[in-house]
Amino acid sequence: MEAWQSRRIDDPQPMGSYPPGDVTFLLKDISNIKLEVALDARERAIQSGTHYSEMLPQEHLPSSDYLNLYQETLELSAEKVAVSVGVVAELIRTNKGPNTVLVSLARAGTPVGILIKRYLQEIHQMxxxxxxxxxxxxxxxxENALLYMLQKHPGARLQFIDGWTGKGAIRKVLTQACGKMARDYGIILDDDLAVLADPGHCTDMFGTREDFLIPSACLNSTVSGLMSRTVLRDDLIGPHDFHGSKYYxxxxxxxxxxxxxxxxVPFFNxxxxxxxxxxxxxxxxxxxxxxxGLRxxxxxxxxxxxxxxxxxxxxxxxxxxxLLRRVPWRILVDRMDNPHIRHILLLAEARGVPVEVYPGLTYSCCGLIQSVKGDAE
Structure with missing residues (x-):
C-alpha cells in the first residue's frame, strides 16, 4: 500500500464565484481549453463510445422566460428546500459529529453542500x-482530492453530498470508490450519500423522498458557482492533478x-x-x-x-x-398538473419534445434520450 500521507498534492487554485469561506473546489482550472461540443455532436460522440467526461456540453444563458420561471420556483420552494437542508444537516450532525468534512460532488452537490455548511454554522455554530x-x-x-482532504484533516470523517438521486448510479460509483480506497490505501470511508431529495430510494440520508424541483436543478453553471461539469481526459489531467473544470x-x-x-438561508431559523x-x-x-425507483x-x-x-x-x-444538454426523445410524467414539472413542460415545448403521461410513475417525470446507438452518459 502507498504511503498516501506523504504523497505531494498541490493546493488548489481559487475557482468559482462563491465566497472562499463557502467552498473550496478541488479541481484543476482548464478554463483556457475549448472543450464545449454542440448538443447533437456530443450525443453522437457519447453514444459512439466517447466518455462524457472528455468533453463539455455547450451551455447557454437561460432565456428571460425560463429565468422568470426559475425565480418563481425559487420563491415558491425556498422554505421547502430549507427544510430538506435542515433535515440532512441534522442527520450529519447526529451521525458524524463535529469532526466532519463536508464533501460535495461537483457540481449539483456544490450549492447543497454550501447550504448544509451555512445551516450548521447558523443553527449550531459548527x-x-x-x-x-x-x-x-x-x-x-x-482520489487525489480525497487524499488531499485526508492529509489536511487527519482523523476527520468525510460526508459526501449531492443534490438528489435518480437511478442511484452515483451512489453505486461512490460505494465502488470507497471500496477501492480501502484496497489501495487501507483507508476506510463511509459511502453514505446525503441528498436533499431521494425519489429513487437509494440512500438513508435525505431531506425528502418527494421528487420535487430543487431550483438549482433548473440552471447549469449559473447556479453552481459558474463552474462547468468536471472533466477527466489523459491529455489534460496528469496523475497528480485534480480532475478538471472550467470557470465561466x-x-x-x-x-x-x-x-x-x-x-x-433566511428560512433556517x-x-x-x-x-x-x-x-x-x-x-x-x-x-x-x-x-x-430502479424497478x-x-x-x-x-x-x-x-x-x-x-x-x-x-x-x-x-x-x-x-432537456438542457442532451438530445431528448420524449418525456414521461406522472401527471400533467404536477406543479414540480412546469419548467419541464416549458423546456419540452421549446425543444419540440413530446410529453406523455405514464401512470403510476414513482418519479414526477423521466427523460428518455434519443438513441443514436452505443453507450450513454
Missing part, C-alpha cells in the same frame, strides 16, 4: 470545512449562484424545529434503501424497448438535464 470534488460514472472519484467568469453578470444560497423532528424520526426509524426504470425500458437503460433519466433534476 464551522465545518467544505470541499467540492469530482466523481464520474465509469471512471470513479478523484465571463458570465459573472448573469450569475445566480449566491442569490440562490441567499434565498434559502424558521424550519429548525421541523427539521430536527424529521431527522430524529429518521434516526429512530431508519428509512429503507429499497432502490424502488420503474426497468419497466420503462421494457415498455419502450430501449436497449440501454442509461438513456432513461428519472426524476425532475435528471429530466431537466436531459
Amino acid at each position: 464551522n465545518l470545512p467544505h470541499y467540492s470534488i469530482s466523481i464520474i460514472r465509469g471512471k470513479g472519484i478523484d 467568469k465571463e458570465w459573472l453578470d448573469h450569475d445566480q449562484s449566491n442569490h440562490f444560497i441567499g434565498s434559502i 424558521k424550519v429548525t424545529k421541523e427539521a430536527q423532528e424529521m431527522a430524529q424520526s429518521f434516526v429512530t426509524h431508519p428509512p429503507e434503501i429499497s432502490w424502488h 420503474d426504470i426497468q419497466a420503462i425500458q421494457t415498455t419502450y424497448q430501449m436497449a440501454d437503460i442509461n438513456l432513461i433519466k428519472p426524476g425532475v433534476g435528471e429530466t431537466t438535464r436531459v
